[in-house]
Amino acid sequence: MSNPTGWKPSVGASPSAAAGAAGAGEPPGLGGAAPGLAHEEPLLFEHGSRGRCGVSLPAPVGPAPAAEIPAALLRGPIDGLPELSELEVVRHFTRLSTWNHGIDTGLYPLGSCTMKYNPRSSEAFARLPGFAGLHPLAPATHVQGALELMYRLERALSEIAGMSATSLSPAAGAHGELTGLMVIRAWHQSRGNPRRKVLIPDTAHGTNPASAALNGYTCVELASGPDGRLHPETVAAAMDEDVAAIMVTNPNTLGIFESHIAEIAAIVHGRGGLVYGDGANMNALLGVARPGDLGFDVIQYNLHKTFATPHGGGGPGAGPVAVTGALAPFLPLPMVVEDGPGFRLVTDPAERPGSVGKIHGFWGNFGMFVRAWAYLRELGPEGLRATAELAVLNAAYVRAGLSGAYHLPYPTDSLHEVVFDDQAQKAAGITTMDVAKRLIDHGFHPPTIYFPLVVHGALMIEPTETESKEALDAFIGAMRAIADEARTDPDRLRAAPLRAFRSRLDETRAARRPVLRWTPGMQAG
Amino acid sequence: MRYHPHTAADVQEMLAAAGAPSVDALFRSIPEPLRLARALDVPPALDEISLSRELGRLAARNEVSHPPFVGAGCYPHHVPPAVDQLLLRGEFFTAYTPYQPEISQGTLQALFEWQTFVCLLTGLEVSNASLYDGATATAEAALMATRITGRRRIVVSAAVHPEWRKVLASYLRSTHDEIVTIPFGADGRTDLDALRRSVDGAAAVIVGWPNFLGVLDALPEAAALAREAGALTIAATAEAVALGLIQPPGALGADVAAGSFQSFGNPLSFGGPAPGYLAIREAHVRQMPGRVCGATVDRQGRRGFALTLSTREQHIRREKATSNVCTNAGLCALASTIHLGLLGRRGLAELARLNFDRARLLRDAMAEVGVRPVFDGPFFNELALDVGDAEEVVARLARRGLAAGVPLSRWYPDAPWSRGALLSVATELHDPELIRLFARAVRP
Numbered sequence: 001m002s003n004p005t006g007w008k009p010s011v012g013a014s015p016s017a018a019a020g021a022a023g024a025g026e027p028p029g030l031g032g033a034a035p036g037l038a039h040e041e042p043l044l045f046e047h048g049s050r051g052r053c054g055v056s057l058p059a060p061v062g063p064a065p066a067a068e069i070p071a072a073l074l075r076g077p078i079d080g081l082p083e084l085s086e087l088e089v090v091r092h093f094t095r096l097s098t099w100n101h102g103i104d105t106g107l108y109p110l111g112s113c114t115m116k117y118n119p120r121s122s123e124a125f126a127r128l129p130g131f132a133g134l135h136p137l138a139p140a141t142h143v144q145g146a147l148e149l150m151y152r153l154e155r156a157l158s159e160i161a162g163m164s165a166t167s168l169s170p171a172a173g174a175h176g177e178l179t180g181l182m183v184i185r186a187w188h189q190s191r192g193n194p195r196r197k198v199l200i201p202d203t204a205h206g207t208n209p210a211s212a213a214l215n216g217y218t219c220v221e222l223a224s225g226p227d228g229r230l231h232p233e234t235v236a237a238a239m240d241e242d243v244a245a246i247m248v249t250n251p252n253t254l255g256i257f258e259s260h261i262a263e264i265a266a267i268v269h270g271r272g273g274l275v276y277g278d279g280a281n282m283n284a285l286l287g288v289a290r291p292g293d294l295g296f297d298v299i300q301y302n303l304h305k306t307f308a309t310p311h312g313g314g315g316p317g318a319g320p321v322a323v324t325g326a327l328a329p330f331l332p333l334p335m336v337v338e339d340g341p342g343f344r345l346v347t348d349p350a351e352r353p354g355s356v357g358k359i360h361g362f363w364g365n366f367g368m369f370v371r372a373w374a375y376l377r378e379l380g381p382e383g384l385r386a387t388a389e390l391a392v393l394n395a396a397y398v399r400a401g402l403s404g405a406y407h408l409p410y411p412t413d414s415l416h417e418v419v420f421d422d423q424a425q426k427a428a429g430i431t432t433m434d435v436a437k438r439l440i441d442h443g444f445h446p447p448t449i450y451f452p453l454v455v456h457g458a459l460m461i462e463p464t465e466t467e468s469k470e471a472l473d474a475f476i477g478a479m480r481a482i483a484d485e486a487r488t489d490p491d492r493l494r495a496a497p498l499r500a501f502r503s504r505l506d507e508t509r510a511a512r513r514p515v516l517r518w519t520p521g522m523q524a525g
Numbered sequence: 526m527r528y529h530p531h532t533a534a535d536v537q538e539m540l541a542a543a544g545a546p547s548v549d550a551l552f553r554s555i556p557e558p559l560r561l562a563r564a565l566d567v568p569p570a571l572d573e574i575s576l577s578r579e580l581g582r583l584a585a586r587n588e589v590s591h592p593p594f595v596g597a598g599c600y601p602h603h604v605p606p607a608v609d610q611l612l613l614r615g616e617f618f619t620a621y622t623p624y625q626p627e628i629s630q631g632t633l634q635a636l637f638e639w640q641t642f643v644c645l646l647t648g649l650e651v652s653n654a655s656l657y658d659g660a661t662a663t664a665e666a667a668l669m670a671t672r673i674t675g676r677r678r679i680v681v682s683a684a685v686h687p688e689w690r691k692v693l694a695s696y697l698r699s700t701h702d703e704i705v706t707i708p709f710g711a712d713g714r715t716d717l718d719a720l721r722r723s724v725d726g727a728a729a730v731i732v733g734w735p736n737f738l739g740v741l742d743a744l745p746e747a748a749a750l751a752r753e754a755g756a757l758t759i760a761a762t763a764e765a766v767a768l769g770l771i772q773p774p775g776a777l778g779a780d781v782a783a784g785s786f787q788s789f790g791n792p793l794s795f796g797g798p799a800p801g802y803l804a805i806r807e808a809h810v811r812q813m814p815g816r817v818c819g820a821t822v823d824r825q826g827r828r829g830f831a832l833t834l835s836t837r838e839q840h841i842r843r844e845k846a847t848s849n850v851c852t853n854a855g856l857c858a859l860a861s862t863i864h865l866g867l868l869g870r871r872g873l874a875e876l877a878r879l880n881f882d883r884a885r886l887l888r889d890a891m892a893e894v895g896v897r898p899v900f901d902g903p904f905f906n907e908l909a910l911d912v913g914d915a916e917e918v919v920a921r922l923a924r925r926g927l928a929a930g931v932p933l934s935r936w937y938p939d940a941p942w943s944r945g946a947l948l949s950v951a952t953e954l955h956d957p958e959l960i961r962l963f964a965r966a967v968r969p
Contacts, residue, residue: 044638044866054867055605057875057953060882065770068885069903073741075772080645081870089866090607093635097614100631104615110624117528118619121573126794127609130584135593135601136796137931139923145586146795156567171657171798172852174839185699194699210839210849214668215699219844257554287565289555304852308528311621312856313632314654314816316798332695357695361598361660361688361785362796374580380570383526390529392551393536396543413554440628448624451840468530469539500627502829507626510821510833514810516651517641522820 029499030478031106031443038501041095045518048084055086080520099501100313101445107471109398111417111448111460112205112253114283114305116391119378122308122371131370136362140344146366147343151336153373154320160384161279161299162292163322167331169364173280176300176319177211177247179332182356183298183323184245184274185215186330190354195244195273201230203252203452208278217244224454228254228410232263239271249278250294251285253452253460255395255414265295274298274327282306283464284392284416287385291322298323307372318368329354334363390465391416394472398463401476405483409455417462421455430486430493432457437504438485440497442478593928594887594963596907596950597737598659598686598763599796600788603953608790608863618856622816626831627823632855633830636818639800639862646768647760647782648775649804653815654832655858656850659785660689662801663731663761664696665814665848666783669805670729670757671702672812672847678703680727682715682747684736685761687936693731702728713740713900713909720750727756729781734760734774735767738933739884739907739948740900748778759783765802766952767905769877774804781805790864791857800857811837814848876953880906883951883960890964899933899946906952909933911945912967918947922966929967 028034065074084092101108108115126132134146150168157166170176181198188194198212201222209219220238225231235246246268250258258264265275277291277299283306285291291299303309303318311317323331333355334345345363349355379387392415399408399418406420422432436446436459448460463472485493497503515522531539536548545551552560571579592601612618616631623629623636636654643652656662667679679697681690683706694704705727707719715732724730730751736742748758760774762784774782787799805813811834819833839846868876884906888898891910899909912918915932922929930949937943947967951960 041634043634043641044862045641048869051871053869053871053875054607055872055876057872057879058956060879061957062882062885065878065881069741069771072745073772073777073903075768075770075776077870077874078645078769079870081642081868081873082866083869083871084866086605086607086867089863090611092866093611093617093863094614096631096634097611097616098631099628099634100616100620101625101628102616102619104619108619108621110621113621115619115621119528121576123613123618125577125580125584127792128580128584129589130587132792132794133589133592133601134587134795135595135793135928136599137595137597138588138593138928139919141923142588142928143795145583148586149583152568159566162561171661171854172850174849174851175657175661178849182695182699205851206838206840206843206846207849207851209844210842210846213844213846214696214849216701259554259556262556262559287561288552289560293561294559302852310618310856311852312618313620313629313635313859314622314855315852316657316854316857317852357698358688358691359661359695360797361658361686361692365797366795367792367798370580374576377568377571377579378573378576379526379528381565381567383529383570384565384567386526386529389548389551390531393531393539393543393548396545396551397539400543413551415552415554436625437627440625445628446625466528466530469535497627501630502627502827503824505626505823505829505831506821507831507833510819510831511836514817514833515820516637516810516817516833517644518637 029442030474030481033441033443033499035499038098039095041092043518044082044092045080048082048088050083052083052085054084054089106443107467107475108445109447109461109463110445111462112280114462114464116308116464117466118308118310119375122374125374126367126370144342147336147345149373150369151343153369154336156376157301157320158322160286161322162290164325165328165331166320166322168320168369169332169360170319170321171360171365172315172317173300173302173319174207174211176321177207177278178214179359180276180298180300180321181211181215183327183330184276186354186356187327188244195242197243199238199243199246202454203254204247204249205253205278205280208247227412228256229260230258230264232260232267235264236267239267239273241271243273245274245276247276247278249281251281251415254410254419255417256410256412257415261294280305281416284388286388287381288388292324297327303368303372308375309368309371316365316368318365330356332356332359387465394463394465394467397472398461398476402479405480417460419455420459422457425486428486428490430490432459434493434496435459435482438482438493438496439478441499444475444478588926590926591959592954594930594949595928596764597931597948598688599793600764600950601793601952601954602788604790604792605867607867608860611863612860617859623832626829630829633818635859635862637820637830639858640818642862642865643802643804646765646773647804648773649782650807651810652802652804653813653817655853655855656801656803656815657854658797658799658801659763660692662783662803663689664693666759666781666803667693667729668696669812669814673757673809674728676726676728678705678727679729680705680707680723681731682707682709682733684709684713684715684738684742685731685733686737686763689761712902713738714743714902715747717743717746720747724750724754724756727754729757729759731759731761734762735764735905738900738909739904740902741771744779745777752778757781764788764905766877766880769873770881786861790860798854798857800854800861812847815850815853879953883953883955884908886957886960887949887951890961894964894968896967899942907948907950909946909948912947913945915945915947918967925966927963927966
């Protein structure tokens with residue numbers, strides 16, 4: 001049963017139609033992309049041969065399970081699972097990996113995602129047997145190093161945020177939002193009324209309203225002003241005694257600092273509400289300003305963004321939540337505390353009766369804590385501040401380099417990222433999507449596109465501090481070349497990407513006729 | 526700073542290009558009084574050699590010289606080195622969510638393979654691209670059940686992982702959904718009479734498979750009761766290696782399978798990260814939370830993959846989304862996918878059989894020193910042992926560098942059997958010699 005779908009990779013077939021070949025006549029892209037050899041590779045389930053296996057295990061010695069487990073509950077070998085040697089599996093995933101663009105491949109200016117370099121030393125530390133091989137429920141005397149690391153990370157994150165305490169438990173930014181809102185709700189509840197509404201500016205990430213809804217809150221959207229900022233009078237008009245909190249991303253998703261934040265916080269606090277900070281953009285503020293000093297009561301970090309832990313094709317993340325002293329009693333469990341000469345996990349709600357409870361199976365994504373702590377220790381206070389400064393410098397440089405070629409919908413100062421749009425390309429019938437796909441041919445990952453929603457055709461660029469001036473020059477060059485091409489050869493842009501392993505995918509077909517798993521004989525879409 | 530490529534000359538040139546007189550001027554949009562006027566009070570910077578020493582010091586304060594006999598939701602297994610070496614390919618681990626499918630086909634095809642593995646192992650039809658962990662996957666499954674049925678009550682067995690039940694409670698608290706907990710009997714299986722009395726009007730019934738006590742619970746019977754009452758059955762699995770030996774939830778009447786694939790390819794890592802999974806019947810796909818990868822074709826008609834059904838998700842639907850999940854556990858799911866690729870049809874069956882085998886060695890070695898199982902229901906690779914005083918045994922063996930298991934009294938303090946009950950696991954990592962040593966240490 002090798003290849004039961006009957007699908008045959010069309011290696012080398014019809015060169016004029018193959019994407020790689022179509023880009024072959026062009027000079028290398030400004031990000032270094034050149035046509036090269038790629039290998040087709042079927043699904044794991046579509047090759048191999050009955051009886052092959054890629055693992056080496058000792059033999060069992062006792063009687064077969066049928067002696068103890070009722071036959072009706074037993075299962076034989078699972079048909080459909082692959083039958084491959086170790087080399088076949090290694091080759092499979094090696095080939096797959098080459099179809100990906102990662103930070104290690106080239107610039108990855110995905111706005112709001114902070115795709116900075118992921119240090120190799122952090123990977124090595126996370127793999128130390130003392131960390132990787134440690135069980136979460138091992139005896140307390142066996143886990144003192146892990147608890148010390150969590151304790152010190154918690155202290156440092158609280159200091160960086162200007163907050164009193166931090167829960168490390170949340171596993172991602174959105175999970176942090178959910179947790180932060182649970183804390184806010186619990187605080188209101190402790191004062192007698194959880195309230196019903198949460199105010200959210202129109203520039204917010206989609207996770208903000210979704211997290212609010214999961215907490216039973218109704219969302220009220222606030223319009224940002226013509227300068228891309230949220231204005232105090234907008235907040236004042238929407239604020240009442242039924243509003244539990246406002247959720248503000250600062251700098252916001254336009255990369256613009258919400259400079260009225262202190263006044264906004266005062267308005268919200270004045271009516272008994274709290275201020276939640278979406279910390280997705282903390283990279284711009286490290287050592288420069290602290291959310292706690294700006295009037296925020298709660299903020300979630302994204303360690304996989306700001307603290308350089310790998311994003312891994314969609315996670316894992318870590319979304320610690322830092323809060324003021326008033327909210328600290330409501331944080332989820334566990335917390336790590338000093339205990340005599342060592343450290344201790346507080347897991348018993350009797351010790352923290354206000355706690356919202358537990359939000360992760362164990363203690364959070366510890367592997368990410370190790371990486372984040374190593375990164376933080378290598379940077380130190382000066383390095384953290386330099387990170388924010390250089391991230392902002394890089395974004396300012398890209399912004400200057402692209403002005404004139406792309407329309408800047410909000411000329412207000414921006415910090416670590418900048419949002420352009422496709423208005424200048426409209427006349428040629430070129431969209432943000434075309435620009436993004438053509439960037440691929442140059443060897444760059446496209447920016448975040450069509451977000452934030454307040455900008456039609458947004459191109460949201462966040463270069464991060466780990467990119468060199470030369471890398472930025474190349475990116476700017478590619479973007480400008482694309483802007484020229486929009487006028488001179490728009491069809492080429494609409495055909496892009498020409499050099500990628502696949503050309504544009506039919507996403508409508510994927511959604512209309514979902515094929516979400518392999519089955520014998522499957523057809524795509 | 527090795528991560529900052531900027532020379533002083535670069536900075537000057539870039540400032541000039543940006544039209545800013547200084548780096549400080551770039552921050553002029555932050556009102557002066559709001560800025561931090563001092564350095565952050567965090568430890569000073571370390572060079573890589575000092576950093577290695579410091580992280581090495583912390584790692585050395587943890588005791589890991591023997592594989593722990595602790596499972597309880599996080600299982601010590603052998604991870605073939607090929608898994609991690611492939612995972613470390615930068616194209617995988619330095620990529621993010623595959624928003625641009627043309628340059629993310631590696632991640633996407635692997636996710637499609639992950640979804641297929643989840644379906645094959647659980648016997649269900651559709652899976653998503655992973656969730657944070659087993660606990661949150663179970664909570665998301667319960668929330669999904671309330672959306673599908675329009676009901677608000679969740680019935681959960683007391684033999685479902687207690688920490689997962691805590692997470693479930695936190696997730697449901699603010700929406701006022703009700704949770705009813707059903708006891709289990711002397712065989713460690715859910716009390717079906719109690720379930721029968723509580724199931725009417727429930728959105729879902731959650732049963733462990735195997736359950737927290739290591740026992741193969743009464744999943745088929747519970748699922749039949751749930752179906753009669755119009756409730757969905759959620760099978761919660763922490764030890765997914767079991768699915769290589771025992772019937773999948775889908776074949777036993779479960780509508781939803783949720784849990785963790787940590788056992789495949791993911792180290793213990795003090796409890797995280799590890800990939801949560803969720804599998805459902807196709808009819809409910811539009812109510813499924815989280816990202817999902819689908820097959821399609823490119824402009825040349827070649828098969829390719831893309832994230833799909835995004836109209837369920839927060840970035841389109843905002844507050845009306847099926848969940849707020851965005852970042853999930855993609856790299857952990859990839860680790861599981863690689864490991865399952867290596868195991869395959871034969872290897873998974875062998876691994877599951879071997880785990881069954883080692884747990885019998887553990888039970889028999891304990892019987893030789895007079896220690897008996899607490900529950901008499903069938904078990905996979907984990908069981909509760911009556912050691913007399915479980916806390917004392919754990920503390921005593923900890924001094925010898927052995928993690929013996931977890932005392933069940935921490936979660937079931939009032940049960941008559943709880944003082945002696947030590948929950949212990951045996952996997953392919955616990956060789957017969959170590960198992961005998963463990964048993965002799967429990968009862969010297």
